Amino acid sequence: MMTFLDFQPRNALLNHSRSFAHRSAITLALLVVTPLHAAPGDNLTAVRDLSGKVGPIVGSALACSDISRPRIQAVIGKFQAVIRDASNSQADRDETTRLFDRSIADGRQAVANGRQDCRRAELQLADLERSIGAPVATAGALPDAATGPRSAAAAGATSATPAQPVRGVTDREITFGSVVPLSGANKESGRLLKVGIEAAFNRANEAGGVNGRMLKLVVANDDYDPNRTLDAMKQLYEKEQVFGFIGNFGTATAAVAIPYSLERRVLFFSPYTGANVTRHDPPDRYVFNYRPSYAEEADALVRYLVKLRRVPPRQIALFAQDDSFGDAGFAGVAKAYRALGLNDAAILRVNYTRNTVDVEPAINQLKAQKVPVRAVIMVATSRAAAKFIEKAHDALPGAAFVNVSAVGASALANELTLLGPQYATGVIVTQAVPAVSGYSSLVLDYKAALAKHFPGEPADYTSLEGYIEASILIQALKNAGQELNTERLIDTLESMRNIDLGLGARLSFGTAEHQASHKIWGTVLDGTGTYQPIELE
Structure with a gap:
């Protein structure tokens, strides 16, 4: 394994006006990101420490739209390989990946809060690319459609790299997955979420789909049991090859599903939970919520x-x-x-x-x-x-x-x-949604979709929530354009402000805000089992 001194000539090329702390971070990148020859696990502590230094550089770059995504993905892919080589077990790998993801989020937040500017982010990324031998592309180059960090790294991605296949996306179809209970005490809630999402997907498909692609939902049952959630996630991701997840049900189940999604850098959109496990500050890049906490x-x-x-x-x-x-x-x-x-x-x-x-x-x-x-x-x-x-x-x-x-x-x-x-x-x-008995344009669209695609299915608060979250996702997919990949979709979601679905409530995302709605409606049951709206304040 090469030593610190072996890298001194290359390190001397760094801009001497930058801080000693930054030069130290890059030196560590040289030491660790260079292919390792030590036994797996020997470098785990160093890799974990390095994740807190490389991650902010990556995160800052991700927050700057003028820095091409393949450049960033190549760096991420190399670092993911280091994490794999340094880990003794899947648990070690998962924990280190979470640390890396958190440090990436910190870097994005630094740009959002003005503590970091995009010119400096570009310079730091270029230094890191030179340190690890990644190709340095033109800063303004457009990203390709690579599936994510691993594929970009494997291809030695640059702005000139031909578009690679994207998991779950074909010329004709985009496939999403959802893990919900379809048996057990909460099977009705799981069924209703599925109905709402599919109603929105079907309504989009009958209008020609999204940028010429039809939307497909594949559902896996975990029985609201976190011990079964991981198998359900693997079934959808590995067997069904889904592009992302939407509407997963539950809090304890989300605590299992989210680390799985983050490690694979796959979208985890609008889970049916208001718990903090889906609401970190700064937010996890790949986790977005519709509903209030x-x-x-x-x-x-x-x-x-x-x-x-x-x-x-x-x-x-x-x-x-x-x-x-x-x-x-x-x-x-x-x-x-x-x-x-x-x-x-x-x-x-x-x-x-x-x-x-x-x-x-x-x-x-x-x-x-x-x-x-x-x-x-x-x-x-x-x-x-x-x-x-x-x-x-x-x-x-x-x-x-x-x-x-x-x-x-x-x-x-x-x-x-x-x-x-x-x-x-x-x-x-x-x-988390308006009254199903109301007459807002969104509720009327939802009822029309139910009547056409699920005849006899009554309007319901849970299926309405599924319809709303799917409608937001559909709008984001349209905005992302024809050349779809996960990173492009995430950037699109984070740029969506004042989303107008006809709810009568303001919906927005941002780099530091991954929860669209903060509106809470009140309802009370009468003796017939019908909900009537009430004011909560």
């Missing part, structure tokens, strides 16, 4: 109960799934308490286990409180929420039951109306 929904519910319903904070409890989904809801409630100047240490949380309806321990815990509970904020899936409301109806007389949108509005309404109108009446659900 659970923290935003919980904040709206706390304010509604305290300010409009006049419920004393000490008489509000939280019923939550005992996992990261429930933790996200609790964090949102705690944040809302602090914002109101309240003590979040006093919040009473009771739990149930994912994929069960075992709510008795939670009910007993609430019944045992000396101060009666007057309202319960619920961070649960539909069957567990319905069972809880059924048991709590008599145990907590007069209590208000308020749910975040992930409960699955229609599924919850169906469960409660089967029990009787007294169980449904007054139950509140926040929504």
Whole structure:
């Protein structure tokens, strides 16, 4: 393996006006990115340290539209090869890749915040290219349609490289994947998401597709079980060769799926979760959300109960799934308490286990409180929420039951109306989409698509969300143009401002903002199981 001294002549070519820290980073790049001869794992610590130095250079370059993507992809591909060579196991590789991705995001954020300019980013990338022997292309060259970092590196990509095949994209079709529950307690929510996405895809296809290509959705079932999610992701990516993912269901499942997507630099678009696992700051480059966060929904519910319903904070409890989904809801409630100047240490949380309806321990815990509970904020899936409301109806007389949108509005309404109108009446659900009974242009388009492609399928909040997220993605695909690849699509998404779908809410993305919507709608069930709109503030 070559040593530090072996690289001194080349290092002397660097611009001496740049900082010593930057020269050190490039020297490390020379030491490590040059093909390794040590045994796998010997250089893992050095590679992890280097990821925090090379990553910001790559990220800054990615944030500058005038720097051609194949140049950046060639560097990324070489560094990914280093990560593979230095790793003892898949776990080591995954962890180091996440560190590299995070440092790339830091570099992008530096440009977005004005701490770095694109001229300096270009100079740093050129230095890094010379250090590792990557071809230095003209800064303004247009990117090719390479599938991503690995293919670009393998081809020694430059701006003159012929377009390479893109995974999941042919001259006639673009294939997306979605991992949702199609069996088990949450199968209806999974089915509805699929219906909504396919309704939007079908509507686009009947109008000629996107830039001449038809859209296709392939769905894999993980039964809302994170132990099955990875196999489902692999099935879609490796066997079905999908271009990207859209509408994956769940929080604990997203915690498994997102690292898989990030390692492969594949789009993970609009998962059905409001948890922080999909909302890092700065955002993960390949992860985009449509819906508001659970923290935003919980904040709206706390304010509604305290300010409009006049419920004393000490008489509000939280019923939550005992996992990261429930933790996200609790964090949102705690944040809302602090914002109101309240003590979040006093919040009473009771739990149930994912994929069960075992709510008795939670009910007993609430019944045992000396101060009666007057309202319960619920961070649960539909069957567990319905069972809880059924048991709590008599145990907590007069209590208000308020749910975040992930409960699955229609599924919850169906469960409660089967029990009787007294169980449904007054139950509140926040929504990430407008009322399905409304007359906005988007809702009317959605209903028309349902009527044509899914005759007899009633309008539903979950399928409407699937339709909206797919509609945003379709617009991005159109804007990205004929020469489609993942990096071009990501850049397009980050440039989309004031997206007008006819929702009556402002939707925007940016380099530092990968969540399109912050709008929360309020609804309340009546005795017939129909949701009526309510004001939350």
